[in-house]
Amino acid sequence: xxxxxxxxxxxxxxxxxxxxxxxxxxxxxxxxxxxxxxxxxxxxxxxxxxxxxxxxxxxxxxxxxxxxxxxxxxxxxxxxxxxxxxxxxxxxxxxxxxxxxxxxxxxxxxxxxxxxxxxxxxxxxxxxxxxxxxxxxxxxxxxxxxxxxxxxxxxxxxxxxxxxxxxxxxxxxxxxxxxxxxxxxxxxxxxxxxxxxxxxxxxxxxxxxxxxxxxxxxxxxxxxxxxxxxxxxxxxxxxxxxxxxxxxxxxxxxxxxxxxxxxxxxxxxxxxxxxxxxxxxxxxxxxxxxxxxxxxxxxxxxxxxxxxxxxxxxxxxxxxxxxxxxxxxxxxxxxxxxxxxxxxxxxxxxxxxxxxxxxxxxxxxxxxxxxxxxxxxxxxxxxxxxxxxxxx
Amino acid sequence: xxxxxxxxxxxxxxxxxxxxxxxxxxxxxxxxxxxxxxxxxxxxxxxxxxxxxxxxxxxxxxxxxxxxxxxxxxxxxxxxxxxxxxxxxxxxxxxxxxxxxxxxxxxxxxxxxxxxxxxxxxxxxxxxxxxxxxxxxxxxxxxxxxxxxxxxxxxxxxxxxxxxxxxxxxxxxxxxxxxxxxxxxxxxxxxxxxxxxxxxxxxxxxxxxxxxxxxxxxxxxxxxxxxxxxxxxxxxxxxxxxxxxxxxxxxxxxxxxxxxxxxxxxxxxxxxxxxxxxxxx
Numbered sequence: 003x004x005x006x007x008x009x010x011x012x013x014x015x016x017x018x019x020x021x022x023x024x025x026x027x028x029x030x031x032x033x034x035x036x037x038x039x040x041x042x043x044x045x046x047x048x049x050x051x052x053x054x055x056x057x058x059x060x061x062x063x064x065x066x067x068x069x070x071x072x073x074x075x076x077x078x079x080x081x082x083x084x085x086x087x088x089x090x091x092x093x094x095x096x097x098x099x100x101x102x103x104x105x106x107x108x109x110x111x112x113x114x115x116x117x118x119x120x121x122x123x124x125x126x127x128x129x130x131x132x133x134x135x136x137x138x139x140x141x142x143x144x145x146x147x148x149x150x151x152x153x154x155x156x157x158x159x160x161x162x163x164x165x166x167x168x169x170x171x172x173x174x175x176x177x178x179x180x181x182x183x184x185x186x187x188x189x190x191x192x193x194x195x196x197x198x199x200x201x202x203x204x205x206x207x208x209x210x211x212x213x214x215x216x217x218x219x220x221x222x223x224x225x226x227x228x229x230x231x232x233x234x235x236x237x238x239x240x241x242x243x244x245x246x247x248x249x250x251x252x253x254x255x256x257x258x259x260x261x262x263x264x265x266x267x268x269x270x271x272x273x274x275x276x277x278x279x280x281x282x283x284x285x286x287x288x289x290x291x292x293x294x295x296x297x298x299x300x301x302x303x304x305x306x307x308x309x310x311x312x313x314x315x316x317x318x319x320x321x322x323x324x325x326x327x328x329x330x331x332x333x334x335x336x337x338x339x340x341x342x343x344x345x346x347x348x349x350x351x352x353x354x355x356x357x358x359x360x361x362x363x364x365x366x367x368x369x370x371x372x373x374x375x376x377x378x379x380x381x382x383x384x385x386x387x388x389x390x391x392x393x394x
Numbered sequence: 395x396x397x398x399x400x401x402x403x404x405x406x407x408x409x410x411x412x413x414x415x416x417x418x419x420x421x422x423x424x425x426x427x428x429x430x431x432x433x434x435x436x437x438x439x440x441x442x443x444x445x446x447x448x449x450x451x452x453x454x455x456x457x458x459x460x461x462x463x464x465x466x467x468x469x470x471x472x473x474x475x476x477x478x479x480x481x482x483x484x485x486x487x488x489x490x491x492x493x494x495x496x497x498x499x500x501x502x503x504x505x506x507x508x509x510x511x512x513x514x515x516x517x518x519x520x521x522x523x524x525x526x527x528x529x530x531x532x533x534x535x536x537x538x539x540x541x542x543x544x545x546x547x548x549x550x551x552x553x554x555x556x557x558x559x560x561x562x563x564x565x566x567x568x569x570x571x572x573x574x575x576x577x578x579x580x581x582x583x584x585x586x587x588x589x590x591x592x593x594x595x596x597x598x599x600x601x602x603x604x605x606x607x608x609x610x611x612x613x614x615x616x617x618x619x620x621x622x623x624x625x626x627x628x629x630x631x632x633x634x635x636x637x638x639x640x641x642x643x644x645x646x647x648x649x650x651x652x653x654x655x656x657x658x659x660x661x662x663x664x665x666x667x668x669x670x671x672x673x674x675x
Contacts, residue, residue, distance in 0.1 A: 242461075242476030242661060266469045268477045384479030385517065391661055392482070393516065 005237040007201070014229055015206050022212035023071055025095065029217050030063045031103050039165045044101060045108040046092070046116055047253040048311055049282035050135060051298045054154055056177040056219060057169045058161040063104070064215025066277065067091050067255050070372040080122065081115070086342040087370045088254040089119045096126050105164050106131040108157065112253055112311045113344050131160040139313040141303045151299045174294040180219045182286040187226035188214075189281070191233070192273060196330050199245070199270035200238040202229075205261050211277050212255075241268075244390045245332045248274040249323060249353060250339035250346040252309055254371050263376035264336065268387035272330045275309070282307050310345035319349060320356025327362050333390045336383065337366035363394055400425075400459045401662070402448070403483070403655030404441055404474070405648070406467040408503045408532065410616065411437065412651040413444045415452055418460070418659030422490065426452055427648050437470045445473060461658030465650045478657050481509055481517050486656050487649025488612035489515035492641050496608040499598060499627075500649075501617035503531040506594070508601040510608065515653075521601040530594075531617045537573055537590055541583050548587050552622025555588030569593065591626035599630050602638075610639040614649035618642045 021029060027042075034040045041060030045052075052062040068074075068091030076097045077090030095101050106129045109120035123132040135153065138146030158169055188211060195202055210229060214222035246264070252275040264271060287301045288294075306312060308322040327335060335357055339346035350366065357364045365386045367379055398417055405412040415426040430444055449456060456462075461475045468477035480500065488498040489511065498509040507522040523530070538548045559581050561572040569590070576586050594617075602611070617623050624642055631638055645652070 241474070242665070266477075267479065381479070381481075385481060387477075388479050388482040388657075391476070391478075392657060392664075 011232045018209040018213035022209045041105045043106045044104045049279040050108045053177040057173040059167045067371045086340045089115050104129050108135050110135045175289045178287050178289040190230045201233045204271035243268045243270045244387045245270045245272045247332045252278040254340035263380040264383045267380050267383035310349040320353050324360045334363035341368045401655040401659040402462040403651035405465045405650035414651040416655040441471045461662045463654035463658035465654040483650045483653030484614045485511045486515045486653030491643040495612045497611040501615040508605050521605045549621035551584050552587045554584040558585050558588035560589045591622045595626035595630040613642040614646045618646035
């Protein structure tokens with residue numbers, strides 16, 4: 003008889019599911035309401051150094067779209083039809099009350115849409131600061147590193163002006179330690195799923211990671227610790243599915259129905275770039291340094307995950323994708339980018355060529371975060387799965 | 395392979411669940427088959443009960459079956475080893491009935507799908523009806539119910555048509571309105587039914603044309619045994635001067651389940667082979 007998933011796991015997954023799609027950020031707002039010195043800093047995909055916000059007595063809150071959970075009425079008026087869906091939903095939240103009580107917003111440099119969005123936030127006078135986070139594309143420490151450090155210091159100053167909290171070395175090292183543990187636990191979940199993907203579905207994993215973007219890291223770590231312990235035990239039954247890596251969904255998030263459809267079509271998703279910001283830094287950051295800010299800067303320069311948002315001379319993304327497929331023992335890649343996502347779609351041909359050269363099977367499709375019909379995607383994923391199972 | 399290798403295939407459709415037990419070999423044999431209408435029951439439970447009944451009937455345990463494969467709405471089947479997509483399984487099922495098959499037309503409850511296959515039953519290309527239900531078995535069943543017929547009767551009734559009235563082939567809502575108008579105009583039931591068959595047939599022929607289909611064509615799915623449907627396809631093909639040989643096997647409703655069971659067996663031995671290679675490496 004198949005061993006059932008533990009009840010405690012089901013309860014934790016339900017909790018994460020509720021948290022993940024709370025577009026009113028209730029948990030974060032309640033957390034802030036407990037002290038006037040607490041800050042809420044919203045950030046857009048993909049990555050921000052959350053440690054600095056945490057060290058400044060703040061909670062970094064991921065604003066990664068509304069999915070299919072919010073009707074877009076006003077947002078469509080702000081963007082042309084050839085722009086992706088993500089900023090429309092976020093503007094809708096800005097114009098409604100979803101982002102009230104946030105103190106500031108960070109817009110990592112991904113594409114022009116996000117750059118424009120940062121301007122719209124300023125015009126809408128949301129929060130006390132809105133800062134476009136223009137990441138260095140030069141990875142020389144004395145050039146890109148210096149630039150990046152100044153950028154981070156500007157944000158630290160923005161936060162200081164609000165709550166008068168000075169970040170100490172100890173504060174920042176403690177925050178780094180917490181986020182190191184967070185990344186480590188997430189990696190442990192992915193590693194367990196690599197071996198036993200039937201124990202935790204890709205949708206459940208998605209909810210767990212997304213929940214972490216709207217709660218404090220301490221609480222998320224508690225949840226992750228419990229989940230890792232629970233899924234380390236044997237339950238469920240393996241299916242004869244293929245194993246795939248999903249690439250291209252790092253910014254606008256795919257609808258849950260789409261992730262479910264891919265799994266139902268016979269594909270175990272053993273790795274992905276959903277909510278890549280949570281896993282951006284590969285490995286830990288030194289948390290015993292006398293200059294922890296320098297450690298954060300260096301981690302970006304030397305430990306960043308491959309992404310369409312950064313330059314890759316000397317470390318080609320296609321080669322890193324191939325390594326990821328090999329390490330995860332995946333059978334193929336599903337290129338799954340949001341419609342009109344320039345960074346993902348411009349990178350795709352090169353990534354596909356890398357897969358072709360390495361003999362890795364792949365398919366591709368596009369989505370909107372509010373796509374409601376998955377018939378075609380299910381068909382493509384289903385036939386991809388069958389072709390690998392029977393003929394590759 | 396000296397011992398008997400059992401595989402099962404279960405095809406969960408929107409109205410019916412089809413289950414087969416097969417003896418897998420290079421020349422697979424159909425041992426047992428069963429169809430169950432879901433009605434308003436829980437499909438997961440119905441599927442599970444069907445599997446258990448078939449195992450008991452054949453004095454087998456679940457562990458004696460090397461691969462139970464689902465197809466169709468396979469996520470509703472909890473006890474299984476793997477899932478194959480409908481197109482892959484219908485193609486293999488059609489090939490099981492007619493090894494010379496080059497085109498498969500799956501006349502399902504929710505859509506019609508035309509599939510071009512190679513000599514090994516591998517899908518080469520396909521075309522299918524879009525979102526609208528007007529080219530589907532479910533639509534035909536709804537209309538027959540409005541007209542007081544059971545789905546089993548529509549084929550025979552259609553053959554009695556003398557002056558068929560064509561309904562909309564694009565939209566189920568328009569087609570239903572057409573049928574209401576036909577009834578109020580006193581059009582005979584056989585002529586209405588034949589008109590619907592012709593409308594579906596014309597959609598099938600268009601799909602076959604865009605697919606560059608090759609003969610012979612094998613009909614599978616729930617509507618494949620509907621004599622009226624076969625006649626309508628035949629007539630429409632002749633009208634268009636298209637020379638295709640069409641086959642519909644008496645067990646064509648099981649094509650998906652049979653295909654799943656056969657691919658399951660194939661996959662079982664493929665996995666064994668991979669395991670052996672891994673041990674050697």
